[in-house]
Structure formats: structure tokens, C-alpha cells
Amino acid sequence: MSIEIANVTKRFGGFVALDDVSVSIPSGQLTALLGPSGGGKSTLLRIIAGLEQADSGRVTIEGLDATNLPPQKRNVGFVFQHYAAFKHLSVRRNVAFGLEIRKRPKDEVRARVDELLALVHLRQFADRLPSQLSGGQRQRMALARALAVEPTVLLLDEPFGALDAKVRKELRDWLRRLHDEVNVTTVFVTHDQEEALEVADEIVVINEGRVEQIGSPDELYDQPANDFVMRFLGPVTQLGQQLVRPHDLQIHTGTADPAAVTGRITRVTRIGFEIRVEVTTADQIVTVTLTRNEFLSLGVQTGDTVQVQVAEQVHIGAAYPQTLGAA
Numbered sequence: 001m002s003i004e005i006a007n008v009t010k011r012f013g014g015f016v017a018l019d020d021v022s023v024s025i026p027s028g029q030l031t032a033l034l035g036p037s038g039g040g041k042s043t044l045l046r047i048i049a050g051l052e053q054a055d056s057g058r059v060t061i062e063g064l065d066a067t068n069l070p071p072q073k074r075n076v077g078f079v080f081q082h083y084a085a086f087k088h089l090s091v092r093r094n095v096a097f098g099l100e101i102r103k104r105p106k107d108e109v110r111a112r113v114d115e116l117l118a119l120v121h122l123r124q125f126a127d128r129l130p131s132q133l134s135g136g137q138r139q140r141m142a143l144a145r146a147l148a149v150e151p152t153v154l155l156l157d158e159p160f161g162a163l164d165a166k167v168r169k170e171l172r173d174w175l176r177r178l179h180d181e182v183n184v185t186t187v188f189v190t191h192d193q194e195e196a197l198e199v200a201d202e203i204v205v206i207n208e209g210r211v212e213q214i215g216s217p218d219e220l221y222d223q224p225a226n227d228f229v230m231r232f233l234g235p236v237t238q239l240g241q242q243l244v245r246p247h248d249l250q251i252h253t254g255t256a257d258p259a260a261v262t263g264r265i266t267r268v269t270r271i272g273f274e275i276r277v278e279v280t281t282a283d284q285i286v287t288v289t290l291t292r293n294e295f296l297s298l299g300v301q302t303g304d305t306v307q308v309q310v311a312e313q314v315h316i317g318a319a320y321p322q323t324l325g326a327a
């Protein structure tokens, strides 16, 4: 294990931001800290970085007890959402900064910076000022700068949070590829479940200062530990007492069978490749998502009576009180 967080508690005044959190983060992997706003993700990342001190508990980085070490002794690289670059220094000098203050030989600095600029695809912008870069390019520069000093651990706090959706998506793919090339243990904070599912090897779900579940994207999606994780990781709907994913439901027009619930199609919405079908049963509105072909082959339309049931072999959440419109 690369980072061991053991029984960490952090209070701000009377508010408990982290409540006895224990997490083991494996070496060489990309781990996401995922959860809703205010859940404690950034606080945990800042405690790993040494920017914040835990009230109790321990932090070990690569076998070294880092609990009381200042940030500069932890050998971590850090990138924030709004990266503060040196405005008057070129991209090259910004990336070189950490190496220069460590008084590394000039040739070595130049070679290393060239290598890093190539890695983050910014070679042609080496002599620009940070203000002459796009937001996405600036975050890539920030990553190159954090990587320059060869940290044992790279910590990223919503690194693409301030960028528009398209650039965010590009950078997410790019981060995954970069990580596969350099393999440095990386922990990144995100509140975006899609980002975590797409990029991370492992996800730590944090809510209200506690760890809800730790696992691979598949484990979390297919075997959520509780309803919170199930709801947070993707769309859900209720069928009777069951909490299910809309794409795990099937519709048919045959005779009623005991496993199915009868309802009437009250709305059909096309969302890109998918068709979202809203079925109103005696006491609920159930959402079913189908592919366009599945929907067309059913030959149904709004107003038709259909049967809804759970497809075989899917995870089902715990019982919930039935409420009309809880879809």
C-alpha cells in the first residue's frame, strides 16, 4: 500500500469534517475520492498532502509516518482546481521551478523539462506565458510542474473542475493515458461520478465525513454497499419495493406474470441513443431506459398498457417506502 490513512478525524470548530476515516490507497494506481459537495474529500486530500493537520489518526506514505511531517517533506505533488502559476514566468520556467529551487544542474533541468512538456503535449508552448494558454493547457502545465520533482504521490483536487464539459472529458482521457505512462500513485478528488467511473482504478466514496464504500468502478456500480452509493453512482428508479437501475428493467406486452408489474406508458423521451420510458403503475412512476432498437421492436407508444420487470441477474437495492413519483 502506498498511502495508509488510519482512523483520521478532523473537526472544524464543532463540525466533524472527517469521522474516523481509514483508507488504504494502493501504489501505482489512480484512485478517486468521490462524493457530494462538503463530504470531506478535499479535507482528506489536504491531510494527505500535509496542508491540513488531522485531530487524531495517522497518515503513512510509502511506509513513512507522515502524520507530523510538513508538506515539503512528504514528497507529494499537488494540483488544485484553480492552479496558481507564476504569471511572469514562461511555461518552461514554471515547470522547471521545483527543480531550480532544488538547485539541480542546468542540463538536467532542461532535459527533464523537455521530457515533461512532451508528456503533457505542451512543447510548442514552452515559451509562452501562462496567460497565453487555454484553461486545459494550464492544468496540463500544472501537472507537468507537479510531476517535475518526481513525487511519490500525485494529489489532484478537482483538477478539471473549472473547465467546460468537453475539455474536461478530453483531459480525463488524457490523465488516464498519462497515468498509464508514468504510473505514479495518484489520488484525485471529484464530485462527478462519471469522471470517477471512467478514469479511476479504485474509487473511495465519501459522504458526510465517512467512507461509504471502496472498490473498483465495476464493484461499486454492480454491487453498491448501500442505497447512498447506488443512488450516487448512477440513475435509479423504484419498482415496487426495489431500487433498481432504469436500464436493468425490461418492458413486455404479454400477459401479466407474477414477477412483473402492470402499468401504462405515460411518457417516452429520446435521449441520444437511449429511449426513456415512463410507466405509471397503480402507485408509482417507474423509469425504464431501453436502446432505440429495443424500444422499436416492442412497438409500443404512450397510453399502452405494459408489464415491467427486473432483468435477470441484476443488483437490487434495499426496500424503500413506496411513493408516487419517486422515480
Ligand SMILES: Nc1ncnc2c1ncn2[C@@H]1O[C@H](COP(=O)(O)OP(=O)(O)OP(=O)(O)O)[C@@H](O)[C@H]1O
Residues within 6 Å of the ligand: 012, 017, 035, 036, 037, 038, 039, 040, 041, 042, 043, 044, 189, 191
Ligand atoms: N478551513 C475550514 N474551516 C471550517 N470548515 C471547513 C474548512 N474546510 C472545510 N470545512 C468544512 O468541512 C466540510 C468538508 O469540506 P471539504 O472541502 O473537505 O468537502 P468536499 O467533499 O471536498 O466538498 P467540495 O466538493 O464542495 O469541495 C465542509 O462542510 C466544509 O464547509
